Amino acid sequence: MEPLLSALSSCTEALLAEAAGPVAVAAAGRAGVASRPCPCPLSHGDCSLNRLLSRLLTARRSLEICLFAFSSPQLGCAVRLLHRRGVRVRIVTDAQYMGLQGSQIGLLRQAGIQVRHDQESGYMHHKFAIVDGRMVITGSLNWTTHAIQNNRENVLVMEDAEYVKPFLDEFERIWEEYNPINYRFFSQRQ
Amino acid sequence: MEPLLSALSSCTEALLAEAAGPVAVAAAGRAGVASRPCPCPLSHGDCSLNRLLSRLLTARRSLEICLFAFSSPQLGCAVRLLHRRGVRVRIVTDAQYMGLQGSQIGLLRQAGIQVRHDQESGYMHHKFAIVDGRMVITGSLNWTTHAIQNNRENVLVMEDAEYVKPFLDEFERIWEEYNPINYRFFSQRQ
Numbered sequence: 001m002e003p004l005l006s007a008l009s010s011c012t013e014a015l016l017a018e019a020a021g022p023v024a025v026a027a028a029g030r031a032g033v034a035s036r037p038c039p040c041p042l043s044h045g046d047c048s049l050n051r052l053l054s055r056l057l058t059a060r061r062s063l064e065i066c067l068f069a070f071s072s073p074q075l076g077c078a079v080r081l082l083h084r085r086g087v088r089v090r091i092v093t094d095a096q097y098m099g100l101q102g103s104q105i106g107l108l109r110q111a112g113i114q115v116r117h118d119q120e121s122g123y124m125h126h127k128f129a130i131v132d133g134r135m136v137i138t139g140s141l142n143w144t145t146h147a148i149q150n151n152r153e154n155v156l157v158m159e160d161a162e163y164v165k166p167f168l169d170e171f172e173r174i175w176e177e178y179n180p181i182n183y184r185f186f187s188q189r190q
Numbered sequence: 191m192e193p194l195l196s197a198l199s200s201c202t203e204a205l206l207a208e209a210a211g212p213v214a215v216a217a218a219g220r221a222g223v224a225s226r227p228c229p230c231p232l233s234h235g236d237c238s239l240n241r242l243l244s245r246l247l248t249a250r251r252s253l254e255i256c257l258f259a260f261s262s263p264q265l266g267c268a269v270r271l272l273h274r275r276g277v278r279v280r281i282v283t284d285a286q287y288m289g290l291q292g293s294q295i296g297l298l299r300q301a302g303i304q305v306r307h308d309q310e311s312g313y314m315h316h317k318f319a320i321v322d323g324r325m326v327i328t329g330s331l332n333w334t335t336h337a338i339q340n341n342r343e344n345v346l347v348m349e350d351a352e353y354v355k356p357f358l359d360e361f362e363r364i365w366e367e368y369n370p371i372n373y374r375f376f377s378q379r380q
Contacts (some may be wrong), residue, residue, distance in 0.1 A: 126342060151314075
């Protein structure tokens with residue numbers, strides 16, 4: 001039940017390395033050596049993106065993600081790590097945004113993660129994730145590098161069942177609605 | 191403490207008329223007569239937009255609004271109504287979006303409502319409102335007609351102080367940060 005409100009900015013490699021063990025240590029080398037500061041323009045201490053990652057990385061059984069736009073390599077790396085650990089990851093995203101340059105969706109699918117998308121003219125504009133059915137992470141933030149580095153955003157982390165349940169119900173509803181068996185590949189004329 | 195999660199769609203004139211008294215009755219004529227159904231494509235019963243409006247219209251003292259995009263005529267009408275009633279309304283919005291066609295920001299300023307905006311390259315991407323310092327309304331929804339009619343969105347309404355306070359603190363922080371005395375009208379060269 002900790003609301004997090006701030007512009008997000010971070011280099012998260014150290015945190016991912018800590019969570020991942022040997023898998024990400026090579027990539028995390030830059031941030032781990034105090035005498036050789038990371039050359040990237042992001043902050044490296046306690047910050048909102050690191051706190052968001054640390055919440056995500058507590059997942060042990062399931063992770064539902066429902067995002068309009070997903071292009072952050074750090075967050076994509078964390079999600080693939082959870083998938084490799086055996087966490088059941090399911091992603092719903094917006095059809096028009098998932099193919100844009102820099103999107104993580106292709107990499108997540110390549111990794112074997114289930115992804116479904118809308119088929120509507122409007123946007124699938126949600127921005128939430130549910131960890132182990134007990135914690136919802138929601139707010140204004142799309143998981144994009146641009147938003148993390150530049151925007152004024154808010155992220156809420158809530159464990160109250162009264163808030164988690166409607167998001168879980170919404171996820172299951174649209175997961176079924178966007179089941180590929182329902183896709184219409186050709187226009188249906190009467 | 192009622193989470194509202196659904197795609198929003200509504201014709202809200204009847205609700206505004208009920209809340210406003212004579213002021214909005216003329217505009218509400220269409221929706222009020224059962225034998226003459228409203229020709230608009232929106233639903234007219236209990237729906238998320240009507241519930242959102244009914245929460246907003248409980249404001250008696252103050253309304254802080256922090257929105258990336260604001261183009262919904264119904265929500266604009268509700269905010270102007272509250273201003274006329276003597277509620278202290280303050281709005282923070284995104285500089286790049288406030289001037290787009292259909293934006294309500296100009297009309298709200300014309301009505302005498304205080305509006306401030308960012309001066310950053312990133313977006314002021316928040317989407318929340320605070321009613322009387324006791325209720326926060328937040329989520330993925332920009333207050334635009336397109337989002338209300340077409341998108342998959344979520345709106346959370348929370349009265350827990352632990353959730354309201356960080357949003358209030360954030361509003362006051364950026365309200366001061368975006369004070370016009372801080373605007374830079376010319377680039378500052380070293």
